[in-house]
Amino acid sequence: MVPNIHPAVPLLPRGAAPLLLLLSCLVLSSQADTLPKPPTSLIVTETTATNVTLSWDSGNPEPVSFYIIQYRPKTTYKGFQEVDGVATTRYSIGGLSPYSEYEFRVMAVNNIGRGPPSDPVETRTGEQAPSSPPLYVQVRMISFSHLMVEWEPPEEPNGQIMGYRVYYDTDKNDTLSGWKKHSTEDSQVTIISELYPNIIYNLRVLGFTSVGDGPPSEILQFKSRYGVRCIPPRFSIPPTNHEVMPGSSVNLICVAKGTPVPYVKWLKGEIELTKEDEMPIGWNILKLTIVKESANYTCVAMSSLGMIKATAQVSVKALPKPPTSLIVTETTATNVTLSWDSGNPEPVSFYIIQYWPKTNYTGFQEVDGVATTSYSIGGLSPYSEYEFRVMAVNNIGRGPPSDPVETRMGSRLPLHPLNVKVRKLSISNIMVQWEPPEKPNGQIMGYRVYYDTDKNVPLRWWKKHSTDDSTVTIISGLYPDATYNLRVLGFTSVGVGPPSDILQFNTPHEGERGSVC
Structure with missing residues (x-):
């Protein structure tokens, strides 16, 4: 008979099974009672003009309930929009604006709640043809046969405007493809020539992208003029000055009238910027890119009736250079006068002076709004070393500081010495000790110790004991068993400071030992 064979099961102590079951429940509960981690590897896999397809990794070892996608346009922050209940790690979002930058991020959700968001990803949606026409179309006759047309970009360009087409014809009922066409690049002004005089024309403008x-805009009617007399050139839109940041771009526009319509060209100084065989009539747009330095540009309009010029200045905005030749021109105990050169060819708005004591740096103090290149600063500490520097300020901001200059303030009378003490050495000798003044206000040249038995007589009549800059001295020749009054003062090269308060002491009588008072 074959015996029953059972797998070996470890024996548990009595009462251990409920405890084991409780521990396993706690482990399972702790695993479930946490929010999910953020998804990883979020990427854009496909983009159209109005749709973006995203994919990502869960980032969680445990299954999640679903995902939430948050997105927002980068140009106008109105908070995130959400797509809830996404069950997969790939999803397409529609209804987006063409040629717009968006930011996307994803969050995982479990039975506890939503976890933190993933790292964001940004993308630009694709282009479409413009969905609205150019705005504010205007026309202006500049001769009997030449028309200037101006407009503003479409409200919804849906991409990079590559150029515009101006359609015009005398029959507004004809299809647009049958109208005369004048193409231009992304400029918003152009000249149409060879019009017949005294005729009513219809005009429309459209923009186009790479798609x-x-x-087209609504029909705009205009009538060409007839019989215009000869008129010398004159500017209807002269070039204007511009201020630009370094490395930026700017367009200079110059429009001239006259009959005949003048040719228009550009000069930079004496350098011709417009080729002779490419000189347009009526108008000329000079496109400057990556502008690094300020310069003058001259628009020249010329016809058989004369030539006119107008100059525009393109100024490159930049922080001012540091002032130069900073020097100290005058010093007193509490005042310093500085002078410097601007260091800038262009005028600056004002200057800022920064200064700090060399012995105790607690940050620069500033004097703001200085309008001149010379300035006096007061309220400084006597016989202290200071460092000064100056910065120029223009409408862009404050420039770098000048090279610093250092100086020591002048001396002043010192305050009185501190903690004066007397030690009796014998019946006729004492040792006097003290500490330097809290504010010496200069180099202490020495001290004077005054002493006398009558404190009511003037100090100049007291006995005087002089010493160098040492803070200890011996006075001898005192009378035994007498009461003395003692004061100490210090002096600098400027003069004598006030004396310390009166310190009274008694000389010992015969046989008494010395002491400190």
Whole structure:
């Protein structure tokens, strides 16, 4: 008979099974009672003009309930929009604006709640043809046969405007493809020539992107003038000055009228910027890119009736250079006068002076709004070393500081010595000790110890004991068993400071030992 064989099961002590069951429940509960981790590897896998497809990794070892996608346009912050209940790690979001930058992030959700968001990812949606026409179309006759057309970009360009087409014809009922067409690049002004005089024309403008054409503007009617007399050149839109940041771009526009319509060209100083065989008539736009230095640009309009010029200055905005030649021109015990050169070819708004004591740096103090290149600073500490520097300020901000200059303030009368003490050495000798003044206000040249038995007589009549800059001295020749009054003062090269308070002491009588008072 074959005996029953059972797998070996370890024996548990009595009462251990409920405890084991409780521990296993706690482990399972602790695993479930945490929010999920953020998803990882979020990427954009596909982009159209209005749709973006995202994919990501869960980032969690345990299954999650679903995902939430948050997104927002980068140009106008209105808070995140959400797509809730996403069950997969790939999803397409629609209804986005063409050629717009968006930010996306994903969160995992479990039965506890939503976890932290993933690292964001940014993308730009694709282009579409413009969905609105150019705005504010205007026309202006500049001769009997030349028309200047101006407009503003479409409200919804849906991409990078590559250029515009101006359609015009005398029959507004004809299809647009049958109208005369004048193309231009992304400029918003152009000249149409060879118009017939005294004729009513119809005009429409449309913009286009790399994807296609947008809708044309509403029909604008105008009448060409007839019989215009000869008129010398004159500027209808002269060039204007510009201030730009270093490395930026700017367009200089120059429009001239006259009959005949003048040719228009650009000069930079004496350098011709417009080729002779490419000189346009009526208008000329000079496109400057990566501007690094200030310069003058001259627009020249010329016809058989004369030539006119107008100059525009393009100023590159930059922080001012540091002032130069900073020196100290005058010093007293509490005042310093500084002078410097601007160091800038262009005027600056004002200067800032920074200064600090060399012995105790607690940050620079500043004097703001200094309008001149010379200035006096007061309220400084006597016989202290200071460092000074100056910065120029313009409408962009404050420039770098000048090279620093250092100086020591002048001396002043010192305050009285501190903690004066007397030690009796014998019946006729004492040792006097003290500490230097709290504010010596200069180099202490020495001390004077005054002593007398009558404190009511003037100090100049007291006995005087002089010493160098040492803070201890011996006075001898005192009378035994007498009451003396003692005061100590210090002096600098400027003069004598006030004496310390009166210290009274008694000389010992015969046989008494010395002591300190």
